[in-house]
Amino acid sequence: MKFCGYLIRYDELALKGKNRPFFEKRLISNIKEKLKEFSITTEYLWGRILVYCEKSPEILDRLRKVFGISSLSPVVEVSSELAVIQEQALLLLMSTLAKEENREENQNLTFRVSANRVDKKFPLTSQAVNIAVANFLLPHYPFLKVNLNHPALELGIEIREKRTFLFLEKERGLGGLPVGTGAKVLALLSGGIDSPVAAWMMMKRGCSVEFIHFYSYPYTAEQSKEKVLDLVRHLSQYQNKSFLHVVPFGKIQESIQKQCHERYRTLLYRRLMQRIATELAYRRRARALVTGESIGQVASQTVENISAVETATDVCIFRPLIGFNKQETIQIAQKIGTYEISIRPFEDCCTLFQSSCPATRARLLDLLQEEEKVPYKEFVQGAVDSIETLSI
Template sequence: MSYTNKELLNSIGLAYGELSLKGKNRGQFEKKLRNKIKKVLEGFEYTLFDDISKPYLFINSEDLDAVTEKIKKVFGIVGLNQAAKVEREDEQIKEKLLQFAEYAYEKGARNFKVVVNRSNKGFEKNSMEYAKELGAHILINSPFEKVKMKDADIIFNVDIRKNVYIYTDKIKTYGGLPLGSTGKGLVLLSGGIDSPVASFMMAKRGMRLNFVTFHSFPFTSKQALEKIKELTEILSIYTGKARLYSMNILKIQEIINEKTKKDLATILGRRAMMRLAERLANTMQYQALITGESLGQVASQTMGGLTCTNAVMEKLPVFRPLIGMDKTEIIDIAKDIDTYEKSIEPHEDSCALFAPKHPVTNPKLEDVLVEEEKIENYDEILDEIFNEKEYFNIG
C-alpha cells in the first residue's frame, strides 16, 4: 500500500549509476540518454533539467505514473524517485513535508523517519541537524507520535539542491548504458524464450540492435513469422525502432538432410545460419552477432557444438549473454520484460524441422567439415537464400 499522495508530486529524479564513472566520455553517454528520454516522452509535457549534477523531470501530477513507466525502460538510469519540488526555503519545506505526513498517517503509517541529503553545501544546516529539526516539526504538527530509525513505516527523504525535492520511495530500474553507446549488433531471433532475453541483455549494455530470423516456409507457417514480428515489437520498447530480416533456409536444410549424416544436421544448419547472419551483419555494418545460446541447454549448445558453430565466423565476434544462465533465470527475465507469454505460444521452429532423433552432443569440427564438403554448390545456395531475404521495419 502506498503512503504517498501522488497529487503532491510534480517531478521525477533520475539516478545515473555507472554513467557517473565514465570520466571524460560522460558527456557523450549523457547526450544519448537525454535523446532517448526525449523519444520515449513524445506527447508528454515536461521539462528536463539538471540540479547539481542530478537530472530531474518536472511534469504534471496526472502524468506522473505514465511517465514513470516510460522512464523505467530507459537504459542508463539505475533508479528514480517521484518527488515534490519546492523552493529552498525552510517554511515551504516544512509545509510540504507536513502534507506528506498527514496523508501517510491517514493511510495507516504510524511511525516515520526523516533522511536529509544536503548536496547543496550552501544550505546553512547540516544533514543530521536538519533531519532532527524536520522530524520534530512532524511530531509537533501532525498526528504522528513516533520516530523509528529502523524499518519505519515511511521514510521522508529531503534532497537539498538548488531546489528541494521531497519523496518517499526509491524505484529501481534496469540500469545499464544508454542505447547506442556501445555499438550495433545483429540478433539471431527465434520464437523461443532465450533469444528475446539475450536481446534485452545486450540492449541494456548500450548496444543498438536489429534482428534476423530464419524460417522454412511452407513447412513453417506465416503465423510463425508473425509471432517473431510481435516479439520484435515488444523488444522495441527497450531497443527503439528496429529492423527484422527474414530468410528462408529450407533449401539448404533439405540438402543437408539429403546429403549428410543425420546426427549432424542441427549443427550443419546452425553453421549455415551463422554464415548468413555474418554476411548480413557485414553488409549492414553491424559489429557483432548475438545469440540466445546457454551452455549445455540443448545438444548444439555443448562445448563441441559451440566450437563448431564459432568456427564459421570470419570477422565478427558472437556475444552470448545467457551462456552461464540456467533456464529459470532466463524465464524470470522474460516474464519481467513481457516477452514470456508470446514466446511460449506454439510455433513451428526451423531448427526443429529436420532435427535428428539422436543428435551428436559433442561434435568434432573435422567431422562437420567432412559433411559440409558433401554439399555441392554450397556457396551458391547461400547466395540465393541471402538475395531473397525480406525485411520489416518495426517500432
C-alpha cells in the same frame, strides 16, 4: 505543493570519467525519444535528470524500460528555505498518509527523513535538516515511529541551489547503460524463450540490437513469423527503433536434410545461420552476433558443438546466457514480458527436420566435410539477397 515530474538517478554512469557527458546525453535523448508523445521537458542537474511532466502511469511505465536509470522518484519542487521545506513536506505527507492513528495501516508505521544537501551553501547540514523536518512533522503524526535503518516511509529531501525536491517514493530502475552508448549488434532471434532474453541483456549493456530470424516456411506456419515480430515489438520498448531481418530458410534446411548426414543436421543449420548473420552484420555494420545459447541446454549447445559451429564466423559472438539455468532465463523472460509471447505454440524449427540422434560432440573436420556437400556459399548469398527487413 505540486507534483512537478520524475527525478532520475543514474549511478553507474557517474563512474565513466571523461566519457560521462556522452552517456548522460544519450540517456537524456533516449528518455526524450521514449516520451516523445507526451508534453515533457528535461533538465540536466548534476548527477540527476529531471523530467518535468504530468503525473502519469504511462510515463512511469516507459521510464521503467529505459536502461541507464538506476532509480526514479516522483518529486515535488519547493524553494530552498527550511520553513517552506517543512510546510511542503507536511503537505506531501498528508497527501499519502491518513491522519487517524487508529487506522490499521498506520499502526507502528516507521519513518525517517533523508536529506541530501547538494548545495553546500545551505545553512544547515543534512543531519540538521533531518532533525528539523522530523521535529516539525512528528507532532502532526504522533503515531509515526522513527526508524533510521528500515523505515516503511522515507521522506527524501534533495536540497539544491534555490530549489529543493521532496519525495516519498523511490523506485529502482533497470540500471545498466543507455542503449546506443555501445555498438550495434545482431541478435539471432528464434522465437523461443532464450534469444529475446539474450538480446535484452545486450541492450542493458548499452548495445543497440538488430534482429535476424530464420523463417522456415512452408515447414513452419506464418504465425511463427508473427510471433517473432511480436517479440521484436515488445523488445523495442527497451530501445528506440528495431529492425527485424527475416531470412527465408526452408529451402536451405531442405537441402541440408537431403544431402548431409542426419547427425550433423542441426549443427549445419546453425553454421549456415551464422554465416548468413555474419554477412548481414557486415552490411548493417553490426559489430557482433548475439545468441541465446547456454551450455548443455540442448544437444547442439555442448562446448564441443558451440566451438565447432562458431568457426563459421569471424565476427565476435556474445552469449549472455551461457551460464544460466533454464529457470533463471525464464525468470528474466517473465520479468521483461517476452515469456508469454515465446511460449505461444508456434515453433521456429519444424519437427520435420529434427534429427533423432544428433551429434553431441561433433568434430570440426566431420562438420566441414558435411558442409562441403551443399553449396553453402551460394546459400548465403541467396539468403542475404532475399532478406525481408522490417522496421519496428
